[in-house]
Amino acid sequence: MLPVSYYLIVAAIVFCIGVYGVMTLRSGIMIMMCIELMLNAANINLIAFASHFSQVNGHVFVLFSIALAAAEAAIGFAILMSIFRSKNNVNIDNINILRW
């Protein structure tokens, strides 16, 4: 069995990719995918720890967090859909009426 640190490194890399994507990408859909990456990185962590400690808590946490991520995606796509209807794209650079 691989030591737990390997999983943690993978999760940290995935998390960093997600953060980088949220900060640099311009499309609303891509940003949502990057947020999903960050959530899944946390899930990898939890699963790795849970199986390392032979515990069930972490698995439960992950099941909840997957369900929550799905609900979040549903709401997010609904909001982006309304944006698309009014502007014909989901580029977040165009969402700039409210400032200062």
Place this chain on the structure above:
Amino acid sequence: MNYIELASEFAPELILTIGALAIMMIGLFLANSQKKVLGYLATIFLAVASLVIVYRGIYDIQMEGILADSLTIDPMSQFFKLTFLVVSLIVVIASIKEYDGHSNQDEYYTLILLGTIGMMVVASAIDIVTMFIGFELASLSTYALAGFNKKDPNSLEAAVKYFIIGALSSALLLFGLSYIYGMSGGLTNISELAVFFNNNPAVLQSPMGIIALMLIVAGFGFKMALVPFHMWAPDTYQGAPTVISALLAAGSKKMAFVAAFRILLIAMIAIKIDIAMVFMILAIITMTLGNVVALSQRSLKRMLAYSSVAQAGYISMVFVVMSPEALTGGILYVMSHAFMKTGAFIAVAALGYMLLKENSNAKDVDHLDNFAGLGKRSPFLAFSIMIFLFALAGIPFTAGFVSKFILFLSVLEGGFYLLVIFAILNSALSLYYYARVVKYMYVLPPSSDEKLKVPGTYAVAILLAIIGVLAIGIVPEPFINWAASAANVLGL
């Protein structure tokens, strides 16, 4: 504990759940013109849930670890639950007129009730899994509510910004919590975590612990809208429907505070010096930037949003001082701020509603110019806005003064002189922009002489908020005692 007992302990949450489902189902059978009744129904459910909490006792109630140690009922949870319920109640009463005849009223009231349940779960949670789920339930409902006027580009923009930042903050929080779970060897219960970290403080000072702390502070910081995590708040509060801005500023923001009180002040008390240093910097820049930027705002909603950022800075001084007195002040401040902010936003919403009724093409109804001469056009509305703004500034005999006094005094007693100087200077600065609105309302001439009549439901909502603000301001003792018993729970 059997299910009957469980149901009686969580009666308020159950009542709201039943209410949310019932409203959704009943809405299917009603025409748009009849859906107004759903608003009254939601009001009744929220009022009953609040009465159940008051009836159940709020000072001395103490239950440990219900449902596999995931939820608790203690004075602190009851205090915050009641605050959230009253805020939602005021918001729902105000919405009855705002959304009269709207085709999606059933979803609207359902989402408000579900969001309230999420906040109440967070107030009760003593397990990080439960806390995260409650957090998400409240956040998901409010994302949808922020974009409720889906034809209005401002509302959509508010929703998109709120959603992206909110989802990002929950991802940061979840990643931080996953490290906490791993470092503690698989603990999720907050009091068990506290014992573990007190015995092994070195774990939290390892690189992993520091990253976890940073992520958790950032996750909560986004929700609490502390500078530099505040950029979404003014945009969202300005763009969202005004009644929903009230719910966001007074409800979902305060939810982050109760969660942070539990996690940072109980579970991570072992590294209190590091937390205090981080929050010292955050509190100072938050209150200063919030107040300075609010000075130049012409939109009243945006000004209230920045003042809300500044107030979050005052409350976060609790994490610096970490004394029972400071926590009492902070908890009391949460409740007073909830009343003041809800009232102020609802009053702005009432004005917006009346102006839009006068002229349905009116733009920027929350612009400062629209408040000119309001004292002559609608004395009641002008007077109530004045009370809320003076309360926010901290004028005596209002809730703002009492809570600011207790909080600032505790910071002074804790020996943080720099912090208290900044807080008092900021308080004085904030008076300028609050007083400017009052000047507009009472000194400047009105744009038209026509009287504005405040609709009944708005008036009731505003009156409820005024009663809250003045009750805390004039007879503060019961509220202070209550906040103190809530603060005792954390055992600082």
